Amino acid sequence: MKTLAPDGPRGSGGSRWRLVVSLALACAVSAMARAGPLDGDAAALRRAGHLLNRAAFGPTLAELERVLESGTTAWIEQQLHPESIDESSNDALNRRIARLMERVVASEDRHLVRRGEIWRYRKGNGAPPRRWNARDFDDADWSAGQSGFGYGDEDDRTVLEDMRGEYGSIFIRRSFDVPAERLAALNDLVLRIRYDDGFVAFLNGVEVARRNIAGKPGTPVSHRAFAMEPHEAEGFEEIDITSRKSLLRPGGNVVALQVHNRSLDSSDLTAIPELVDRKVIPGTERLEIKGLEELKALAHIHAVYSRRQLQNVLALFWENHFTTDARKVASYLDELKNSDASDALSEAEAVKLAARLEHREFEFFREHALGNFGDLLRASARSPTMLIYLDNVLNVLGNANENYAREILELHTFGADNGYDQVDIEQLSKCFTGWGVAKCTLETAADPHGPHGVQVVDSVLVAPGDRTEASAANWRYFKGTRSPPSDWAEPGFDDARWMSGPGGFGYGDDDDATVLDDMRQRYTTVYLRKTFRVADPGKLKSLMLRIDFDDGFVAYLNGHEAARVNAPGKPGEPVGHRARATANHEAGEPETFNLDVVRDRVVAGENVLAIHVLNVSPTSSDLSSTASLIDRETLPGSIENGDPNGVIAFRFLPEAHNATEAKTLFRDSKHRIELDGRAGTRGLEEAERAIERILEHPSTPIFVCSKLIQRLVGDEIDFRHPDEGPWADLLDRCVEAWSSTEPKGDIRRVVKTILTSPEFWSERAYRAKVKDPFEYVSSTLRALDGETSGLDLPESLASMGMELFTREDPDGWPEVGSEWVDTSSFQSRIVFAQALTERGPGSNEGSAWDARRFLERHGLESADDIVGFFESLFFQGTLRDSDRQLVKTFLTTDAANRPVPLSRERSDYLRRVRNTLGYMLSLPDWHFQ
């Protein structure tokens, strides 16, 4: 076998090799390229290039020098022990990482003003009265509405339908009480606000915050003013106004805002302000990734600037091996509710939390990249992102979901159809029932049996009723064949002549206590009323409507609209008796709606809950409405899904675990294992034992080592016949290395076996792999010592067909080169190389290259210098003669192929060098590694 044998250190000091790389290589390149035999300086350079293409994200000049200085063996040894490489002084890396992170502290928050409360508001179609924001201003003639305010983006409870094109601002006020004792105990004061596009906020008439509005703080802002630039309401911004808390006084206070749009015809406006009394919990400060784009950028930053290259190559390998999709995680989190049935997280908050969970997982993979495979598998199985992504959170007793059980075998350990079958998947999925995620405190996050979530006590104010109930306790109902009086939902309305029946109204699906068997074809809506008594409204905790419905409804409390689903028209508008639901909705799973917005409407004594139920069409086969009204108390020690202090963590939920059935895995083989059903918290052990058996199974090292060989050496592996092909012997040795330790699966040993093998250094493996987009982008930036924040790279990568952390399919990005060879991704690669080489320092368009500095630092001036130098750096002397000539021609001719001398004196000098580098990085050979 022809090889590029690994070598020992060359020369004692660094100076000789530095010289070779910087000068001799630059000038004597063509000689080397033709040198052919695999010894001597040319071969040493090729070896270094090969190693850096596989065990790193491509050569940089500095790293080439290091390999040449220390020899490949020592370099590999150092990279196998990343902790031996000091990164604390790697400023290029650390300052870029710092920009992607933010400081987070835990706190206890108590709301002074909460979203959804009733504010007074005034449209900005004229100047507001003087002192409109003062504490004692009389706003009795202003309109009242719940926050948030706005239009156009469906996040507003008070919708300003007429705003677009008519007026550009609104003025809002909210009075709130702060008792003296609470004022004295007040901690930090925070204005939490979601806004679009700008605002000025006042506390008792004094400005406390201003965003995106021109003018110094304190200067008055006209109602005609516009926000300075667009600002989309994504997450809540938190503005610390603790320094202004002396403005608060005991008793009544007023928070007021003027909110301004970017332009009259802007498509949306939003203002959702909250005022929070915040107590920061000491010692809880931590760094978290800012968001999903920052997480993607972080992977790029490590690849380009970290000196622990092998660790990062493998970190990304494991991330891809155990791939998850942050978008699926985010949409799961987005659906979480708090115990009062309010949304726990906005969409933006859900994406951010998903990114943090992905980040935690990614850091684990980095930390253990050269560790033990079993640790990776166990961590991945318990990782909230994996539990959500492969639906283990839905895998519960009686409703097994096979998704994770299939992929842990097919993709994470055995390989497709390699030692298991459908029965094993079904059995294994039962083992994993009860594995889920829950919200918990940071302290208890690591304990799968630890406390989590919310404990509540529900008091039922209105029961759904049952078939046996006496008529006095029954609901009243009125068929929508004609319209009832307009005050039908009011407490004072006399419903004595309405019919009565037990709650649970409808037809057609056998779930109704009062069957409306004449409804189909005759009427589409039905009116319901139920009176209930409340002794002391002040003692109500959290008011909620739980309703199982088909297809839509509007609910009223004492005549005030409280909830609305699939009803035509706008919130607050009554719905006619002939109306139809705007969409189909099946009953079966009751939904809960927070009614805190009408809690103030509950009076001592008699109250009424009224519901107008809507069918989607006269011919619909069914209708349902089974409703109850609940007062919910949350017990101490609970943690809400929306609590920013806690974390989403792995939890084993015994009640969801299939403890009764015994399970058998790999039944007709010597790896057979029986897992008896275990009850309670011990149910967790079933899947844990299954994982250990999977780790012991011979299919696991064969598949995982094959993947490592494919990543580091060459693509020629058929996973169905791993004992065939050019790397079969190497695979044997890797499996041996895998099995030589206790516990088995020491990745460092396997990787060392690969990197020091004759196969790795064989001619067959040399430049035989196609770079994937990440490798293409990383190696390009590294070769040029390029400048990047990482933040523009995900978009480039996506255009080449690759997106980190958001791959939809669980098989990870492909390793084989043929997957990346197509015209679209080539076009995107070339455009990336062109753009990068064109952009100079200080470019605000994205990643850039300081060409002048680079050329000066390396003393490059003539066309020969430049072509030779970059050829060594990029291709280590292996570029075809014809390509070298093309590059030289490109550099020394104009657009019409006429020769033009290259000289630093000419104004086109840098531009031509830049364009030529763009061309060099578009050559066929740059796709290879």
Added chain:
Amino acid sequence: MKPDRRDFLGSAAGVTALTLGLNAFAPEIIRRKLIAAPPAPGKKKLVFIFQRGGMDGINAVIPRGDPSYSKKNRPNLFIEEEESLHLDGSDSRFPLEKELRSFVELHPSLEPMMEIYRAGDLAILHRVGYRNQSRSHFDSQQFYENGTADQPKLDVGMIYRHIAESLDLPTNPLAAVGLSSKQLLALKGPRAIPNFSDVRSFRFRGDRDQNLKFVGSAGGSKKGGLLGAYGRTDGSDKPYREAVYRTGLALADVMAKIRRIDPDNYEPDNGATYPDGDSLYFKAKQAAQLLKYTPVQIIGMNIGGWDTHTKQGRLTGGYPERLYRVAHVFQSLYRDLRDQWDDLVLISLTEFGRTSKENGSKGTDHGEAIVMFVAGGGVKGGVYNAPDVDGWMQDGGIFSTKNKRYLAHRTDFRAVFAEIFAKHFGDDDKTLDVVIPKYSELVKEDPKRFGRLGFL
């Protein structure tokens, strides 16, 4: 069989078509390709839409009357009789122009398809699949795209092989296009089939002169720039070398040819619409222009999101929305390409159907037989493999596989493609055996499942 690289390279005379050489019959393809004279270019066309993730065929083409298609088995997905579209002419909204009757019914989201069905130009192929169904997305997609049912790692696509055999790729590199930012496996092969998702950004940077120099076509020469570098093949036996050179050449070449395609200023014919903001509609719009204004004959595209394990959606939601989009694309291409409708076949396919019973998450899991839609001027409309309830129920209906979980297939997907390749494009038996590995053997072994359905 172990790959023999030397033999492979030798026979191919430097055409290192298959970069990996992992499969047994690849060299055979290459040999044949070299011997066969390039066939005369035809004008027959094919557009295929791959529904990634596994489309639930049972809720799309509903076997009404199969007692197992019930609210009990599909509590959250069951489509009522009065909600579905009837194919027996009983629905006054859809009077049939041709005599077509079937007991199955369509999901209401497929309404746009009815225009083609009524005209007798839509064939609905139920119960298509292959033996030993894989329930892995990745394997099963590869089977469908490779035209095999047991060699997942083969990296030349079935449609590609047909293109290589029947269309003149060397003189017309734009014979086929993948409308996707990553090339569809079905279109992958040694001579790069161009692919892009947005023709508007399929450009290099710089002005015209810079571009000419960069591409290497300045002054009429094709020896500089990218053309020079990618055009100089060197007989290297390294993996992927030829593929990379050819891809670079195809890129430079095709980029010039599709300059005229301008999706921003396109007016479709006959009331076809491609609403903005949807990637499938945008691809279909580009497909229509490519078919009208360029020599493209075969176009492939994807629509993802069919892996409906959770909250599949009954009348509203992800699944019904996607069904509608596919149906809308069929309708729009039917209208827009009326002039070439007789030369066009438009098909949809997916890697597997789904469990006949709903799962605990209001969704369905990986299953077996799929539904394909086939439309075109030469298509004999109707529903295939679903003659009447009795025939449907013969083997147990939607629970007809051995383990009684899935719908069993009655026709192998390769028979469907063979019919398209043979009847539409005129491939002879010999060619078919190259395009679909071992096809004639398979027909002999299992004439029932490999017999042609006769939709063309």
